[in-house]
Amino acid sequence: MAAMDANSSYDRMKELKEFDQSKMGVKGLSDSGITSIPRFFVHPPETLSDFKNSSSTCTNIPIIDLSGIINSKDNDHRLKIVEQVKEAAKTWGFFQVINHGVPISVIDETIHAIKAFHDQPHEVKAKYYKRENELGGVMYTSNNDLYRAKSAAWHDSLQAWMGPEPLKVADLPEICRNEVVAWDKSATEVAETVMELLCEGLGLEAGKFKELTFLDVRVLVGHCYPYCPQPDLTVGITSHTDPGVITVLLQNHVPGLQVKHGDEWVNVKPVPGGLIINAGDFLQIISNGEYKSVQHRVLANSSKEARISIVIFFNLAKWKGDGYHGPLPELLSLEKPAIYRNFTKQEFFENFYSKGIDTKSLIEKIKIKN
Ligand code: OGA
Numbered sequence: 001m002a003a004m005d006a007n008s009s010y011d012r013m014k015e016l017k018e019f020d021q022s023k024m025g026v027k028g029l030s031d032s033g034i035t036s037i038p039r040f041f042v043h044p045p046e047t048l049s050d051f052k053n054s055s056s057t058c059t060n061i062p063i064i065d066l067s068g069i070i071n072s073k074d075n076d077h078r079l080k081i082v083e084q085v086k087e088a089a090k091t092w093g094f095f096q097v098i099n100h101g102v103p104i105s106v107i108d109e110t111i112h113a114i115k116a117f118h119d120q121p122h123e124v125k126a127k128y129y130k131r132e133n134e135l136g137g138v139m140y141t142s143n144n145d146l147y148r149a150k151s152a153a154w155h156d157s158l159q160a161w162m163g164p165e166p167l168k169v170a171d172l173p174e175i176c177r178n179e180v181v182a183w184d185k186s187a188t189e190v191a192e193t194v195m196e197l198l199c200e201g202l203g204l205e206a207g208k209f210k211e212l213t214f215l216d217v218r219v220l221v222g223h224c225y226p227y228c229p230q231p232d233l234t235v236g237i238t239s240h241t242d243p244g245v246i247t248v249l250l251q252n253h254v255p256g257l258q259v260k261h262g263d264e265w266v267n268v269k270p271v272p273g274g275l276i277i278n279a280g281d282f283l284q285i286i287s288n289g290e291y292k293s294v295q296h297r298v299l300a301n302s303s304k305e306a307r308i309s310i311v312i313f314f315n316l317a318k319w320k321g322d323g324y325h326g327p328l329p330e331l332l333s334l335e336k337p338a339i340y341r342n343f344t345k346q347e348f349f350e351n352f353y354s355k356g357i358d359t360k361s362l363i364e365k366i367k368i369k370n
């Protein structure tokens with residue numbers, strides 16, 4: 001591969017631009033029947049060899065049953081669930097919730113609507129295709145970080161900012177409009193319940209995260225991972241950590257998501273009706289390292305059927321004072337001093353938008369070194 005990259009006749013930027021300007025996305029490439037993928041999707045051998053190192057054991061991320069939590073006053077039961085959530089967030093950074101109160105029909109309709117958006121003809125989707133305007137509105141694109149990442153990944157996404165300003169609903173593509181609005185509402189309810197449990201796990205008031213506006217900035221992304229003809233040469237999504245507070249992820253039955261646990265990559269098996277929750281870098285920092293933001297990635301899809309996932313990234317709307325955050329003072333003591341320094345809103349955003357998605361770069365930057 002290195003030799004290929006050294007070949008000066010290959011103009012990577014030109015190819016990236018042509019792909020971007022075609023607005024066809026990887027779904028378009030896949031549907032065109034290509035049998036080999038463009039070179040800018042090919043990942044370096046060190047990434048690809050790590051992909052071969054997937055776990056073959058049957059482990060899955062923890063599954064937490066929320067029945068009895070919603071609208072229940074059974075305190076002993078709640079304490080048990082708080083313990084499970086805390087343990088999962090500390091050791092895995094990822095867990096799957098079931099019996100969360102969202103009807104299966106809402107889940108199915110959401111997946112169906114996002115799939116229907118991606119299945120539309122090129123001309124219809126192309127109207128929404130753009131790359132600028134990353135902080136608001138609706139956009140459809142292939143690889144958010146196409147020009148920033150070292151290699152492209154085999155997915156397209158429809159992205160909508162659901163908060164803090166209410167989205168102009170008419171801006172959403174009609175084919176998934178009602179479903180996206182309904183999903184934001186349902187997923188936010190689940191996120192609120194989970195944030196309460198996470199707060200209690202830290203010994204904080206249940207409503208603390210909501211009060212800190214952690215439910216208010218919401219970016220919904222409907223990913224499509226179409227069939228890839230050379231799944232061994234590229235990835236669905238590069239290994240990364242999510243930058244925000246928490247992420248709620250809904251996936252269809254086509255597998256591909258993997259989570260790093262110790263030295264192993266664990267397959268996240270789709271559980272019907274299950275919702276995946278993971279902690280982001282921001283939560284790791286403000287919990288002073290108690291909850292872990294963990295690397296995850298998606299394999300390029302080798303199945304003819306597209307993998308669909310709908311994620312909502314939850315972020316805070318209001319920063320402290322003139323725009324900073326850091327480990328919550330309530331969690332600090334002489335025995336537990338801050339392991340991270342405060343960071344500014346500007347540092348948070350600059351870090352994210354200066355490069356492709358990556359792993360814990362903000363966390364590394366603000367770690368207090370002894
Ligand atoms: C993400 C992500 C995983 C998936 O969008 O940050 O990790 O399964 N997505 O789509």
Ligand code: NI
Pocket residue numbers: 240241242296
């Ligand atoms: Ni992610």
